[in-house]
Amino acid sequence: MAIQPQRCKRAGVSLVASAALAAALTGCSHVPGVYTYVPASEATASGGGNAAAFDAKAYVEKNWAEKVLPAVETDAVDAATLLPALAADQDAASKQYGSQAGTGSPYAFLTRGSGTVTKVDEENPSHPLTIQLDGTTGKDGTVQVVTGPVIAGTALRDGVKFIHFSDFTNQLDYADVGTELNTKVKTEVLAALDPKGLVGTKVDFAGAFSLVAPGSILVVPTQLEPAS
Numbered sequence: 502m503a504i505q506p507q508r509c510k511r512a513g514v515s516l517v518a519s520a521a522l523a524a525a526l527t528g529c530s531h532v533p534g535v536y537t538y539v540p541a542s543e544a545t546a547s548g549g550g551n552a553a554a555f556d557a558k559a560y561v562e563k564n565w566a567e568k569v570l571p572a573v574e575t576d577a578v579d580a581a582t583l584l585p586a587l588a589a590d591q592d593a594a595s596k597q598y599g600s601q602a603g604t605g606s607p608y609a610f611l612t613r614g615s616g617t618v619t620k621v622d623e624e625n626p627s628h629p630l631t632i633q634l635d636g637t638t639g640k641d642g643t644v645q646v647v648t649g650p651v652i653a654g655t656a657l658r659d660g661v662k663f664i665h666f667s668d669f670t671n672q673l674d675y676a677d678v679g680t681e682l683n684t685k686v687k688t689e690v691l692a693a694l695d696p697k698g699l700v701g702t703k704v705d706f707a708g709a710f711s712l713v714a715p716g717s718i719l720v721v722p723t724q725l726e727p728a729s
Contacts, residue, residue, distance in 0.1 A: 580614035660709030
């Protein structure tokens with residue numbers, strides 16, 4: 502009897518196709534969408550109890566100041582360099598400056614820059630600021646930086662390069678880390694900001710974006726503040 506793949510549960514919870522297999526098979530692989538069954542004794546804690554559930558919030562709290570912010574500080578490419586490179590040869594620039602979560606995934610980039618806020622798009626649920634980069638004119642010299650309340654995607658998780666799917670028990674935990682990183686941005690970076698109050702002012706920013714839509718640079722910020 503063939504076993505049909507099922508949505509993988511948290512670590513230590515058996516995946517079964519029938520009651521007859523429940524005592525023998527459990528677990529999932531590190532390959533998205535492909536589940537490998539292993540003996541229950543190998544997937545559960547000693548004594549028969551379930552392994553402790555992964556805490557994505559705790560993971561992000563531990564790594565935010567220790568790894569995430571230093572990664573952006575070290576690896577962010579000046580937007581005035583990155584944007585023209587992407588416009589000239591997206592494939593070459595993506596390989597030089599970007600990173601992928603997996604084969605076929607969109608490239609993610611870490612970037613930083615300074616510029617003047619020209620507007621806030623309040624009709625977009627991400628309320629992005631449009632920033633005209635210093636020393637540029639026209640649309641080709643602009644980026645958008647999200648200010649919430651909605652922050653979608655996994656640009657920050659994928660851009661910092663040290664967070665890999667193989668580090669986690671299953672795809673759900675990996676996805677939760679991306680969500681918690683976006684939540685951390687809202688609470689640590691954006692909570693005290695007044696986006697409309699920034700219009701017309703110069704700001705410094707740093708963060709990550711993914712090339713999901715060609716020509717659209719939507720930065721998830723780890724830094725967004727009035728220029729010093």
